[in-house]
Amino acid sequence: MPKLSVEGVGTFDVPAGKRLVNALVDECGVDQLHACGGFARCTTCRVEFVSGEPPRMTKAERDVLAAKGLADRPGLRLSCQIACDGDMAVRVVSRLAGSGRADAGKRPADAIEPPADWA
Numbered sequence: 001m002p003k004l005s006v007e008g009v010g011t012f013d014v015p016a017g018k019r020l021v022n023a024l025v026d027e028c029g030v031d032q033l034h035a036c037g038g039f040a041r042c043t044t045c046r047v048e049f050v051s052g053e054p055p056r057m058t059k060a061e062r063d064v065l066a067a068k069g070l071a072d073r074p075g076l077r078l079s080c081q082i083a084c085d086g087d088m089a090v091r092v093v094s095r096l097a098g099s100g101r102a103d104a105g106k107r108p109a110d111a112i113e114p115p116a117d118w119a
């Protein structure tokens, strides 16, 4: 079972292959934003990797990070586009608390959406 460490929160066992955004909410108890429901549209699910950043990236993630001018930020990734395939350590930088939003967003599905294209 991969270990997911969240800076300032703790280290948690997460089911292998679980979407990072859902693991942050379910296993780590983080009020992670995911305003678009996990479709790689909003970037509110972004996290900063401390270690264990996955080398591959979905085309959807690559495209939206570029469109929002975030592609050149080292370690900044979209948690809705990442599966927990190994140990990871992240910093949460986009939480419901302090956002002014009414809720974190519709729960993302179990599988990466749109269907992962590892281009």
Ligand code: FES
Residues within 6 Å of the ligand: 033, 034, 035, 036, 037, 038, 039, 040, 041, 042, 043, 044, 045, 046, 078, 079, 080, 081
């Ligand atoms: S980009 Fe919207 S939840 Fe990930």
